[in-house]
Amino acid sequence: MDHLFARSLDGRLCVYEVDAAAEGPLQAAWSVDVGAGLDVSSLAVAPLGDSLVYATQHDIVRLRRDGAELWRYALLPRSTEKYGHRPTVAFSPDGTLVWVYRPDAMAGRGSPDTWVVLDAGSGKVRAQADLGSCGHGGEHLPLPDGSRMLLDVGEGQDGALVFAGSLKGATLEVEQYPWDDRCVMALAPGGGQFMSIDHGQADVAFHECPSGEVVLSLPVAAFGHDPETAAFEWSGGYLDADTAIVTIGGEREEDDVPDDEREWHVHYRIDLRTGGVVDRFEAHSRHSYDLEPLGDGSWLTSDPDGRPVRRVDRGAGGG
Numbered sequence: 001m002d003h004l005f006a007r008s009l010d011g012r013l014c015v016y017e018v019d020a021a022a023e024g025p026l027q028a029a030w031s032v033d034v035g036a037g038l039d040v041s042s043l044a045v046a047p048l049g050d051s052l053v054y055a056t057q058h059d060i061v062r063l064r065r066d067g068a069e070l071w072r073y074a075l076l077p078r079s080t081e082k083y084g085h086r087p088t089v090a091f092s093p094d095g096t097l098v099w100v101y102r103p104d105a106m107a108g109r110g111s112p113d114t115w116v117v118l119d120a121g122s123g124k125v126r127a128q129a130d131l132g133s134c135g136h137g138g139e140h141l142p143l144p145d146g147s148r149m150l151l152d153v154g155e156g157q158d159g160a161l162v163f164a165g166s167l168k169g170a171t172l173e174v175e176q177y178p179w180d181d182r183c184v185m186a187l188a189p190g191g192g193q194f195m196s197i198d199h200g201q202a203d204v205a206f207h208e209c210p211s212g213e214v215v216l217s218l219p220v221a222a223f224g225h226d227p228e229t230a231a232f233e234w235s236g237g238y239l240d241a242d243t244a245i246v247t248i249g250g251e252r253e254e255d256d257v258p259d260d261e262r263e264w265h266v267h268y269r270i271d272l273r274t275g276g277v278v279d280r281f282e283a284h285s286r287h288s289y290d291l292e293p294l295g296d297g298s299w300l301t302s303d304p305d306g307r308p309v310r311r312v313d314r315g316a317g318g319g
Helices: none
Strands: 003-009 012-018 030-033 042-045 051-055 059-064 069-074 088-091 097-102 114-119 125-130 137-142 149-154 160-168 171-176 182-187 193-198 203-208 214-219 230-240 243-251 263-271 276-280 298-302 308-312
Touching: 003 042, 012 051, 051 088, 059 097, 088 137, 097 137, 097 149, 114 160, 114 171, 125 160, 137 182, 149 182, 160 182, 182 230, 193 230, 203 230, 203 243, 230 263
Parallel strands: 042 088, 125 171
Antiparallel strands: 003 012, 012 030, 042 051, 051 059, 059 069, 088 097, 097 114, 114 125, 137 149, 149 160, 160 171, 182 193, 193 203, 203 214, 230 243, 243 263, 263 276, 298 308
16 A cells, blocks of 8 residues: 555645655545534554544544544543644554554643543443543554554653653553654664754664664754754654664854744755765655655655645755
């Protein structure tokens, strides 16, 4: 199956199937009209590409490609908090499960956050666990072999917590990594490594997966920038198994710089075999977060209307 992803654009949930030859602006394989007023916090495409799951502040919904609703899981009790809580969803690699992060604390439900595993066919709860966290949102990263799901929970200024979950029968077994100051950004192709950024944005690290052991760490200064004026952005990932892309940004301090040009960002390529910074990477990104490496030597950016654009690496120096 080609690489699958979805985006919410102009009231439609658009699904894209990216094959190796695709380059430039991408056309949706199919889309579903859900209305411009629906605030979608997370999207995930089924591995077979025939349906998707989306999250709002109040519901998790699975839709078929013809728009038919297959099931709905309500986040109860219904939250009265408008801001600060963004539920997220992800399919298991085999498509049989849907993992749901519920930011219950920030939603005002009177409990810590909950991690729920749903049966993808019926939407029924298979297992769940209290995380003890108080997050605004969470990023799921499924290991390709299906053995674990990683979850990075962002707690705002309090840091980030990282969990590994495994479904064992009717039990969700959860392990927490021993830090609260690292945000997991991406999982390497094959799942043998993951990349994280210090919550203070001072360094990037690469960890063995699932152990979490650090195998490489690089500070801002390794890229030739002053750590007093530059920091890592929450952007980047694995261009391929041996190459990572990171983003460093800051603000220009000159008085004559217009406000809309004050912020700057630069992408860099890292050779994970040597642990060295290779060179700047021209991603053609519109802003520091407009970059999604796909792990196959290509990456996604966006056009001015938010539609995805696939770019392919052409060797040293960028795409």
